[in-house]
Amino acid sequence: MKQIASKKISGSLVVKTGLHIGAGNDRVEIGGMDNPIIRNPLTQEPYIPGSSIKGKMRSLLEWKLDKVKQFSGKPCACGRADCPVCRVFGSANNNRGSADDSKGPTRLIVRDAGLSSEDRQKFNEGKPIIEEKHENSLNRITAEANPRPIERVVPGVRFDFELVYRVIDTGDNGAIDESNFEKVVKESLRLLQNDYLGGGGTRGNGRIEFASLRDEHGKEITL
Numbered sequence: 001m002k003q004i005a006s007k008k009i010s011g012s013l014v015v016k017t018g019l020h021i022g023a024g025n026d027r028v029e030i031g032g033m034d035n036p037i038i039r040n041p042l043t044q045e046p047y048i049p050g051s052s053i054k055g056k057m058r059s060l061l062e063w064k065l066d067k068v069k070q071f072s073g074k075p076c077a078c079g080r081a082d083c084p085v086c087r088v089f090g091s092a093n094n095n096r097g098s099a100d101d102s103k104g105p106t107r108l109i110v111r112d113a114g115l116s117s118e119d120r121q122k123f124n125e126g127k128p129i130i131e132e133k134h135e136n137s138l139n140r141i142t143a144e145a146n147p148r149p150i151e152r153v154v155p156g157v158r159f160d161f162e163l164v165y166r167v168i169d170t171g172d173n174g175a176i177d178e179s180n181f182e183k184v185v186k187e188s189l190r191l192l193q194n195d196y197l198g199g200g201g202t203r204g205n206g207r208i209e210f211a212s213l214r215d216e217h218g219k220e221i222t223l
Contacts, residue, residue: 011213018152035150057188113159
């Protein structure tokens with residue numbers, strides 16, 4: 001088993017509708033934000049964790065390939081060498097005993113996506129790239145509204161996107177991994193563009209678009 005190549009896709013992740021990647025809030029403050037976005041703790045800049053991007057890519061692909069077990073909602077963890085999900089995205093550690101070690105390590109690495117240089121400058125200049133959106137849940141009996149503010153990154157903001165894909169020879173000269181790069185990685189990016197990222201997607205949040213994508217040689221990539 002030998003890694004024979006690394007493929008890369010880099011470019012921009014463009015926010016098309018307000019984006020909310022939640023940070024959680026374990027403190028209740030009067031007049032405070034109930035649903036803050038995740039931020040870099042040193043700079044307070046918003047960013048998108050690679051785990052959020054990769055997790056949604058995987059989830060959408062599992063739905064397409066009928067890998068979602070009814071009622072459980074758990075990710076595919078079969079660990080089989082012929083499973084495109086486990087081969088590309090990895091399988092759960094707690095299923096290692098039944099995994100097929102011949103598939104090798106996880107192929108896909110997704111980096112955290114930080115603000116583009118242009119939007120970082122806007123943020124540092126105090127220009128609005130984050131908004132506070134107010135939503136209401138409604139009591140169906142009393143018609144009483146319960147407001148719930150959430151933070152969102154505003155449309156038009158760009159994040160620097162990068163993923164790396166490892167091609168490993170498992171006795172086939174990397175043919176399976178080469179095929180999965182097209183059928184799994186690129187397809188899951190297409191699925192993500194047509195779905196949503198982060199929270200509140202069924203209420204309009206989280207539509208994104210990948211732009212100016214290039215490979216490790218600088219060649220333009222289309223999805």
